[in-house]
Amino acid sequence: MTHTSTPAAKHEAQARKRRAAEAALRHIEPGIVLGVGTGSTVTFLIEALARRPGLIRAAVSSSNASTEALRAAGISVVDLNDIDDLPLYIDGADEATRSHCLIKGGGGALTREKIIAAAAKRFVCIIDDSKLVETLGAFPLPIEVIPMARNLVARALEAQQGRAVWRTGFVSDNGNHILDVHGLSIQDPPALERRLGQITGVVTVGLFAARPADVLLVGTATGTDSL
Ligand code: 5RP
Numbered sequence: 001m002t003h004t005s006t007p008a009a010k011h012e013a014q015a016r017k018r019r020a021a022e023a024a025l026r027h028i029e030p031g032i033v034l035g036v037g038t039g040s041t042v043t044f045l046i047e048a049l050a051r052r053p054g055l056i057r058a059a060v061s062s063s064n065a066s067t068e069a070l071r072a073a074g075i076s077v078v079d080l081n082d083i084d085d086l087p088l089y090i091d092g093a094d095e096a097t098r099s100h101c102l103i104k105g106g107g108g109a110l111t112r113e114k115i116i117a118a119a120a121k122r123f124v125c126i127i128d129d130s131k132l133v134e135t136l137g138a139f140p141l142p143i144e145v146i147p148m149a150r151n152l153v154a155r156a157l158e159a160q161q162g163r164a165v166w167r168t169g170f171v172s173d174n175g176n177h178i179l180d181v182h183g184l185s186i187q188d189p190p191a192l193e194r195r196l197g198q199i200t201g202v203v204t205v206g207l208f209a210a211r212p213a214d215v216l217l218v219g220t221a222t223g224t225d226s227l
Contacts, residue, residue: 014040016128016219017092021045023217023224024090027124031057033083035116036070037091038063038109041126045090046073060086062116063109064173080119089120093127093208094139098227100125100213101189105142105206108172114204117211125213129220136189140165140180142206147177149201156199157181176203 021044028034034049034056036042046066049055050073058076060083061067067077080086091113093102102125104110117123141162145153154164162181170178186192189209196205216227 012221013128013130016221017041017126018044018219019224020126020128020217020219022048023219023226024124024126025049025052025055027088027090027122027215028055029087030055032087033058033060033078033085035060035086035089035091035120036062036066037089037113037116038066039092039107041092041128042066042090043069045126046070046075049073049075060116060119062091062112063107065107066109080116086116086120087122089116089123091117091123091125093125093131093213095131095133095136096125096127096213096216097133097136097189100216100227101136102208102213103136103139103141103206104208105144105178105204106139108142108144108167108170108178110142110206111144111172111174111176111204114208114211117208122215123211123213124215124217126217127219129218129225132216132218136186136207137184140182141184141186142167143179143181143196144172144174144176144203144206145179146201146203147175150177150179153199153201154179157196160195174203
């Protein structure tokens with residue numbers, strides 16, 4: 001797949017994201033509490049929810065930005081600790097394989113996203129088709145770290161052939177830093193997720209393989225494929 005660069009290509013990528021987001025509405029049982037992710041594809045989902053008042057009872061949000069957008073759309077946001085059941089989570093991704101493993105965290109919300117994915121019975125991932133890949137890793141892998149451990153973790157990552165770049169100026173909603181790991185070709189996503197998660201100081205690895213998506217909705221030039 002080509003990466004978008006011209007204004008026309010960017011506009012088309014947005015249209016594909018919108019198609020995937022709107023297709024996700026069909027997965028929502030009316031009246032549920034919905035887990036809502038973060039990012040530009042999810043923005044289309046929130047816009048679509050705003051046009052369907054009352055479709056969901058409330059949302060659990062994965063970021064301060066999504067909480068603000070949900071509230072602006074008239075949707076109440078509840079704490080994950082206050083609900084017993086989360087039937088569905090809808091979120092985007094930075095890369096996805098046909099086996100539903102994902103790289104997430106381009107927007108820096110990976111920790112809360114992983115928590116909601118773990119809590120949800122079903123995870124529907126919405127992407128445009130440029131994000132569907134054979135092998136994860138061309139998109140730098142985001143890793144959220146405790147700030148004082150940033151260099152310690154970066155050195156440990158470099159020992160594993162990854163070039164860790166500090167996302168300078170960015171602080172996560174949890175007060176942590178993000179390292180983006182370049183140069184990976186991820187052959188065994190669950191194993192790498194496990195291994196990197198064991199490095200002291202790592203809060204969350206942006207690989208979603210132990211808990212992959214259940215469904216991938218892929219926006220294309222003409223519609224949406226469900227994988
Ligand atoms: C945020 C994420 C997003 O889902 C991911 O970055 C995709 O974003 P977008 O829909 O803007 O392309 O993981 O932490």
